[in-house]
Amino acid sequence: MHIVNIYISYLKMVRASQIVWVLAKHSFSELFAHSRLGKRRRRKNKGEVHKHVYTTPERLRMTIEELGPTFVKFGQILADRPDMVSERFRVELKKLQSRAEPFDNNTALGLIEKEMNAPIDEVFAEFDTTPLAAASIGQVYQGRLRSGEEVVLKIQRPFIENKIKLDIYLMKFIARKFAKSYPELAAINIVGLIDEFSETIVKELDYTFEASNILRFAMMFKDDPTVHIPAVYTKYSSKKLIVMEKVEGITPDTPQALRDAGLDTHQIAVNGANALLTMILRHGFFHADPHPGNIFILPGNVVAFIDFGMVGALTPRDMNFLADFAIGFARRDSDLMSRALLVLCGKKFFEHEEEMKFEIHQLMMQYAGIPLELMNFAGTMQKCVDVIVKYQLQIPSGIFMLIKALATLEKFAGTLAPDLSLTPVILPYAKEVVKVKYSPRKVAAQLYDTLTGYMNFIRNFPNDMSEILYKLKEGKIKHDIHLADDDLFVRTVRQASRRVAYTLIVLGMFVGSILMIAFEQPYGTSRYGHFLLVVASLLILFQLLKWLFVPEKK
Structure with a gap:
């Protein structure tokens, strides 16, 4: 046991030294760039086209890429958090890609056989030993089962889980030290963000979560012929291996190829928008990364989703916020939008409410006289969130994933059908949520809960009051004072x-x-x-x- 602890401590020291070396190397480059000599060299090389002068955000991105997959994924999350990172850094962080070199084929095949507990030849009639793709966490292969189904397999890289957990441990250690040394930055809550990131990436390391997500989405769209969710073969899948139906189609970022195949790009855009809005506003569970690489268009204008490792879940409060915000946006009602944002932040009384309402009103004035079809819904929501962040209000993390998904959807729909606006499509879903929220049954249930609470209070009040007076008389009442800061x-x-x-x-x-x-x-x-x-x-x-x-x- 002591040997294991010594070995783990050794690994922590080795990885920590690697991180320190990368940080020191890029920090020295940054310091040199801002020195007199660096500024002189920058002015000298300004006219030379082939010599690129790196900015601070670019150096940060390069540092993160060199630190490895854990930090890359953390950087990708930061790119969607305006409450944590300024705009110029977020623009650069959005360029982060989880690029990775393929690992050894023999190692990969051995891992696949180990996870399936059977030789590849017994399970597959055909198997392509050339990797289809390589990512930071897993490597993808394709084959055909002996039962005839075309499938893709994703096998986890060896020892990647230990490497990521070690990185997370070091990130938490650094974040706690940083928060302790700079208490004035407590509003950023970097420790909470890393804890949240830790939960997300640990789930992504367990492919059984992705398999469960696929089955859940399949149930959601089992009666919808416009959406296809690939089948998952749980018989062969495990924590480190997932076997799924192979989906072949045309990516939605190639409109001409879709038209050449005889498909209707406008209908595809409508189907994709309806699919994502069904996930968000009917089920509160959605695909959090619907970029063109994770979507294929099948014959009949059917939209197929793949890669369900990153999903978002919304609370009823989040869904009510989106519904109220969408209705307020469609009506150009900045007061309703402001109230929805404050409810989302859990604020009943806010001292800067009038100033915030004024800023959102000014934001909506840019759409004066503009038809609803030309209004940018996701972009306006992002700007409103920026206003909220400015007043240092806490926003649920799921909302940032939601904004990213809506922005991707709006871009996806705009590419396929420039005349299609997201706002008119989202309104029926929003009204349905509001209708359920204020339905007689729902209101009656809330009224019943309120009356039950009052009845319990009235029934227990005499006993509680007697207990307080008795303890006061005996001198047993103590009052603890907790300071907020x-x-x-x-x-x-x-x-x-x-x-x-x-x-x-x-x-x-x-x-x-x-x-x-x-x-x-x-x-x-x-x-x-x-x-x-x-x-x-x-x-x-x-x-x-x-x-x-x-x-x-x-």
Whole structure:
């Protein structure tokens, strides 16, 4: 057991040294770029086309890419978090790609056989040993089962789980140290973000979660002929291996190829929009990465989704927010949009509510006189979230995934059918959510819960009051005071203590110097007393001037 702990500690030290080396290397490059010599070289190379001068966001992206898949995925999440990262860094982080070199085929085939607990020849009639694709976590192959189905397999890279968990441990350690050293950045909550990221990536490492997601989406669309969800073969799948139906079609970012195949691009856009909105507003469970690489168009304008490792889940509050926001957007009602945003943030009373409403109203004024079909829904939602972030309000993390999915959908629909607007498509779904929210049955259930709560309160009140009075009489009631900001309290106490100590020392010097001068005989201390008196007088004068002319820090 001790040997295992020693080995784990050794791995942590090795990985930590690698991270430190990469950070130090790129930090030195950044420092040099901002030095006088670096600025001189930048001016010298400005006119040379072949010499690219890297910006700070570009260096950050290159640093993350060199640190490996864990940091790349974390950077991709940060790219969609305007509450964490400024726009110029987010633009660069969106360029992060989970590129990876394929690992050894023999190793991959051995892992596949180990996970299936059977030789490849026994399960597959045909198997292509050339990888179809290679990603940071897994490697993809294709084949045909002995029962005749064309399938793709995704096998996890060897030891990748241990590497990622080690990176997450180090990220958490660094984040906690950083948060402790800079408590003023607590609003960013970097530790909470890493905890959230940890849960997401650990689920992505377990392919049984992806298999479960596929089965759930298959149930959602079992009666919808316009959407195809690939079958998953749970018999051969495991935590590190997933075997799925092979989907062959045309990607939606090639409109001409779709038209050449006799498909209707407008209908494809409608089908794709309806599919994603059904996921979001009817089930609260959606594909969180619907980019063209994860969507294929099949004959009959059928939209097929693949890669279900990243999904989003919405609470009823999130769904109500989206519905109210969509209706407010369609009506150009900035007050309704503002209320929806505040409810989403859990704020009933907000001191800057009027200022926030004014900013959202000004934002909606850009659509004055513009038809609903030309209004950018996802873009406006992102700008409204930016306003919320400006006021440092907390937004559920699932909303950022939702905005990303809606923005991708809007871009996807705009490519296939430029005349199709997302707002008119989303309105029926939004109204359905609101209708359910205020249905007589729902209202009656809420009223019943409220009345039950009041009845319990009335029934228990006499006993609770008697218990309080008894404990008060016995002197057993204690009141604990919890300060909202312990660090601020400690800093205030320390500052006050220093001021008291400083005042006592200066007054002591002043009084002591006077006594030394007064009782100079027969000890000969007059000179030393005069010196202390001058020093103490100067310190007192300095403090008086500081109090009079230097404003107090808030």
